[in-house]
Amino acid sequence: MEIDKxxxxxxxxxxxxKYSNAIYVIQRTLALHSIEEVAFSxxxxxxxxxxxxxxxxxxxxxxxxxxxSNEDVKDFPIRTIYFESPSAFPEINSFTYDTATTYGLQxxxxxxxxxxxxxxxxxAKPIKAIFLGVRMGDPTAVGQEQFSPSSLGWxxxxxxxxxxxxxxxxxxxxxxxxxxxxxxxxxxxxTSIGSIYDTVPNALLCINNSSGSKEVxxxxxxxxxxRLERAGRVKKLxxxxxxxxxxxxxxxxxxxxxxxxxxxxSAIAVGDEILFGTVEDQIGPSLCRKLHSIGWSVSQxxxxxNDIDSVAEEVERRQSTDDMVFIYGGVGPLxxxxxxxxxxxxxxxxxxxxxxxxxYLRHLIGDQCTGDRNEMALLPEGITxxxxxxxxxxxxxxxxxxxxxxxxxxxxxxxxWNCLIELMRSDDVLLMMxxxxxxxxxxxxTDVEIARPLSKLxxxxxxxxxxxxxxxxxxxxxxxxxxKDQDRIESAVEALNKKFCPxxxxxxxxx
Numbered sequence: 001m002e003i004d005k006x007x008x009x010x011x012x013x014x015x016x017x018k019y020s021n022a023i024y025v026i027q028r029t030l031a032l033h034s035i036e037e038v039a040f041s042x043x044x045x046x047x048x049x050x051x052x053x054x055x056x057x058x059x060x061x062x063x064x065x066x067x068x069s070n071e072d073v074k075d076f077p078i079r080t081i082y083f084e085s086p087s088a089f090p091e092i093n094s095f096t097y098d099t100a101t102t103y104g105l106q107x108x109x110x111x112x113x114x115x116x117x118x119x120x121x122x123x124a125k126p127i128k129a130i131f132l133g134v135r136m137g138d139p140t141a142v143g144q145e146q147f148s149p150s151s152l153g154w155x156x157x158x159x160x161x162x163x164x165x166x167x168x169x170x171x172x173x174x175x176x177x178x179x180x181x182x183x184x185x186x187x188x189x190x191t192s193i194g195s196i197y198d199t200v201p202n203a204l205l206c207i208n209n210s211s212g213s214k215e216v217x218x219x220x221x222x223x224x225x226x227r228l229e230r231a232g233r234v235k236k237l238x239x240x241x242x243x244x245x246x247x248x249x250x251x252x253x254x255x256x257x258x259x260x261x262x263x264x265x266s267a268i269a270v271g272d273e274i275l276f277g278t279v280e281d282q283i284g285p286s287l288c289r290k291l292h293s294i295g296w297s298v299s300q301x302x303x304x305x306n307d308i309d310s311v312a313e314e315v316e317r318r319q320s321t322d323d324m325v326f327i328y329g330g331v332g333p334l335x336x337x338x339x340x341x342x343x344x345x346x347x348x349x350x351x352x353x354x355x356x357x358x359x360y361l362r363h364l365i366g367d368q369c370t371g372d373r374n375e376m377a378l379l380p381e382g383i384t385x386x387x388x389x390x391x392x393x394x395x396x397x398x399x400x401x402x403x404x405x406x407x408x409x410x411x412x413x414x415x416x417w418n419c420l421i422e423l424m425r426s427d428d429v430l431l432m433m434x435x436x437x438x439x440x441x442x443x444x445x446t447d448v449e450i451a452r453p454l455s456k457l458x459x460x461x462x463x464x465x466x467x468x469x470x471x472x473x474x475x476x477x478x479x480x481x482x483x484k485d486q487d488r489i490e491s492a493v494e495a496l497n498k499k500f501c502p503x504x505x506x507x508x509x510x511x
Contacts, residue, residue, distance in 0.1 A: 001057070001060055002178070003053045003054070003056060003057040003178050003180075004057045004060070004061065006177055006178045006179070007019045007174075007177065007178070010177050011316075012173055012177065014170070014173075015170060015173045015174060015177065018163075018165070018166055018170050018174075019054070019174070021162075021165070022054050022058075022162035022163055022166075023054065023057065023058045023061060023162075025146050025147075025160065025161075025162040026054060026055060026058030026059075026062070026131070026160075026162055027058055027061065027062045029129055029131070029147075029160050030058070030059065030062045031062070032129075033128055033129050035077050035078065036079075036125075036126055036127075037126055037127060037128040037129065038078055038079070038127065038128070038129045038130070038131065038160075039078065039079040039080070039081055039108075039125075039127045039129075039130045039131070040052070040055055040078045040079065040080050040081065040130070040131045041080075041081045041083075041130055041131065041132050041133070042080050042081065042082055042096065042099075042105070043082070043083065043092070043096075043133075044082075044088075044092040044093070044095050044096040044099075044183055044193075045092070045133070045183065045192075045193050046171055046172070046175065046182055046183070046186060046193075046220070047133035047134075047135060047163065047166075047171060048133035049099075049175065049180065049181075049182050049183070050133065050163060050166075050171050050174050050175060051131060051132075051133040051162060051163060052076075052099070052103070052105075053174075053178060053180050054162055054163070055076075055078055055131060056076060056103065058162075059076075059077065059078065076103050076104050076105050076106070077106075078106075078131070079106050079108060079125070079127065080100070080105040080106055080107050080108065081107075081108050081110065081118070081121065081130070082096055082100075082107050082108070082109050082110070083109075083110045083114045083117065084109050084110065084111050085195065087195035087196050087197055088195060088196070089183075089185060089193065089195075089196055089199075091183055091184050091185050092183055092185070092193065095181075095182075095183040095184070098181075099181070102181075108121055108125075115154065118154075118155060119154075119155045122155045122156075122157060123155075127157060128157060128158060129157060129158040129159075129160050130157050130158070130159060130160065131160045131162065132159055132160065132161055133163060134159075134161045134163075134164060135163055135164060135165075135166050135167075135171075136164055136165060136166075144159065144161060144164065145161070145164070146160065146161050146162065146164055147159070147160060147161075148161065167226055168191075168223070168226025168229045169226055169321060172220070172221040175221075176221060186219060186220040186221070187219045187220070188201060188217055188219075189201030189202055189205040189206070189217020189218060189219070189220065189232075190202065190220060190232055191205070191220045191223050191228075191229045191230070191231070191232050192229050192230045192232055192233055194233055198233055199232055199233060200232050201215075201217045201232055202217070202220070202223060202228070202229075202231050202232040203231065203232070204223060204225075204228055204231060205217045205218040205219075205220070205222065205223060224263060224264050224322075224323055225264060225297065228462060228463060230462060231462075231463070263295075263296050263297070263323040263324070263431060263433060264296065264297045264298070264299045264321075264322045264323050264324075265291050265296050265297070265298055265299070265322055265323060265324040265325065265326060266298065266299050266300045266301065266302070266318040266322045266324075266325050266326070267283075267284050267287050267288065267298065267300075267301045267302070267325075267326045267327075267328075268301075268302050268303075268304060268311075268314050268315065268318065268325065268326070268327040268328075269281050269283065269284055269301070269302070269303045269304070269327075269328060269329050270303075270304055270305075270306060270311055270327065270328070270329035270330030270338070270339050270342070271303065271306060271329040271330060271336075272305055272306050272336070274303050274329075275303055275305065281303065282409050282410045282413075283328050283329075283405070283407055283408075283409070283410065283413050284301050284303075286410045286413055286414075287326055287328075287413065287417075288301065290413075290417050292435070292436050293435055293436075294421075294432050294433060294435065295432065295433025295434045295435045295436060295484065296323075296324075296433060299318075299321070299322055300318065300322075302314055302318075306330055306336040306337075306338055307338060307342075308338045308341045308342045308345060309342075309345070310342070311327075311330065311338055311339055311341075311342025311343065311345075311346070312342045312343075312345035312346040313346075315327065315342060315343055315346035315402060316346040316347075319346065319347075319400065319401055319402055322401070323401065324401050324402075324403065325401060325402045325403070326402075326403050326405060327339060327343065327402060327403070327404055327405070328404070328405040328406070328407060328413075329408075330342075331404060331406050332376065333376050339404060340378065340379060340380065340404070343380055343399050343402055343404065344380035344381070344399075346402075347380060347383055347399065347400065349380050349381045349382055349383055350380075350381050351378040351379065351380060351381065352378060352379065352380075352381035353377055353378060354377055354378070354379040354384065354386075355377075356386060357377050357379060357386060357394070357395070357397075358377035360393070360394045360395065361376055361377055361394065364393055364394060379397065379399075380399050383399045383400050384397060384398070384399050385397075385398040385399075386398075387403075387420070387423050388423075389419035389420075389422065389423055391415065391418075391419050392415075392416065392419050394406070396416065396419070396420060396423075403420075433484075434484045435484070436482050436483065436484060437482070437483065437484065437485075437486050437489065438480055438481060438482040438483075438489070439480070439481045439489050439490075439493060439507065440478060440479065440480050440481075440507070440508050440509070441478070441479045441480075441481075441493065441496075441505040441506060441507055441508065442476045442477065442478050442479070442505070442506050442508050443476060443477050443479065443504055443505045443506070444476050444477075445477065445500070445504060447477065450468075450477070453496070453499040453500070454466065454468070454479075454496075457492060457495060457496055457499075460492075460495060461483075461488065461491070461492045461495075463483060463484075463485075463488060464481055464482065464483040464488060464489065464492055465480075465481070465482040465483065466479070466480070466481055466482075466492065467479070467480050467482075468480070478508070479496075479505070481493060493505075
């Protein structure tokens with residue numbers, strides 16, 4: 001029950017929802033089948049580790065506390081299938097057997113090829129459903145649902161996918177929240193582990209090592225863009241060739257990966273006036289374009305009410321998942337100006353007078369900044385940094401990875417952004433990344449005709465943003481390819497064209 005307790009007591013509402021949905025799938029399966037009729041496929045990776053602990057919690061909850069004491073569940077009762085491959089990392093094997101000992105797993109070890117080994121096991125045991133740690137981003141997940149019959153040509157059983165809709169972020173949120181052991185390779189920069197022949201540490205997690213010795217990598221849970229989880233899967237070349245050529249990662253070499261690495265930002269607008277439609281948000285779209293121009297990816301834009309708790313909840317959520325958060329609106333002395341208080345609450349600090357900022361305000365509004373009017377000089381205590389620039393009347397405010405903008409329109413944003421860019425070069429407030437490039441196509445194909453090929457293309461090119469939209473329902477579909485490598489975009493366009501008749505797509509001006 002330590003798993004259920006950890007999730008219940010955490011503040012991550014998204015994780016709680018994912019957990020509840022997964023537990024429902026598990027309990028539904030256990031209600032349909034006896035314990036002898038279900039099995040669990042474990043491979044030592046992060047996804048199956050998550051699934052193991054979900055199954056532990058789900059089984060306990062299914063049986064009920066009264067009928068299932070701690071002694072009853074000391075040994076994990078669900079049969080566990082492990083495919084032991086000679087090409088597996090030693091760390092994976094060690095972790096698997098250590099886990100089996102710790103949680104009392106009943107291992108059925110398959111040492112032949114997985115398909116024939118599974119067929120022999122199903123012939124010998126009455127297994128009807130197998131829990132799998134498949135997620136939507138996996139190559140094998142195409143066309144699968146939470147309950148999917150096995151593929152044609154495979155022995156018949158029901159594939160049960162409790163974490164099908166989980167993201168890379170969800171997986172690590174669960175593992176870190178529950179504080180359960182995971183394979184040590186993930187702390188060495190591996191983000192998706194296959195065999196020793198096709199897996200290397202993810203270059204996006206590489207730390208520049210000035211000593212020139214062995215490369216050092218950050219742990220997997222620090223990967224900012226989960227779409228590049230499989231960037232460590234490589235097609236390794238023979239040793240005679242690899243000495244002269246970098247490993248190829250779906251068309252990307254390690255140098256390309258460093259160039260195409262992503263930092264993410266989010267934008268939060270504070271204002272009831274935007275939610276009521278009284279005014280139009282000018283800053284959000286402009287800020288997104290500016291971030292893309294310096295190579296940053298925008299993970300989300302949000303509009304929240306003039307309410308301290310609403311601001312605090314959104315800031316807390318975004319600052320923990322994004323490299324930088326920009327928040328605007330709700331800054332000033334009015335009753336509706338709650339942004340500072342919201343940011344302070346998000347970080348668990350109080351608002352306190354800032355003498356330096358108060359001096360700027362005194363020069364700006366003179367005698368009006370006296371007595372009780374000093375509320376504007378109250379800033380989040382202990383986490384606030386003032387970013388000075390000669391062209392700004394008052395400095396920009398930075399609270400850890402949150403930048404508070406005082407701009408009220410696009411022109412004011414231009415001024416603050418230009419100052420921020422100059423400050424960035426000297427103070428590393430923002431890192432200048434390789435900028436995005438894009439290509440736009442149009443087609444008269446229907447959504448139904450293009451849907452499946454486009455989904456497969458996204459799996460083939462996970463480092464690109466591939467999207468589509470229409471200006472109106474009657475106008476042609478517009479597709480866009482956005483990334484940091486023009487050659488990769490050209491390759492994706494070429495791959496798409498090969499899936500259809502010549503002339504199906506026409507390039508258009510991206511403006």
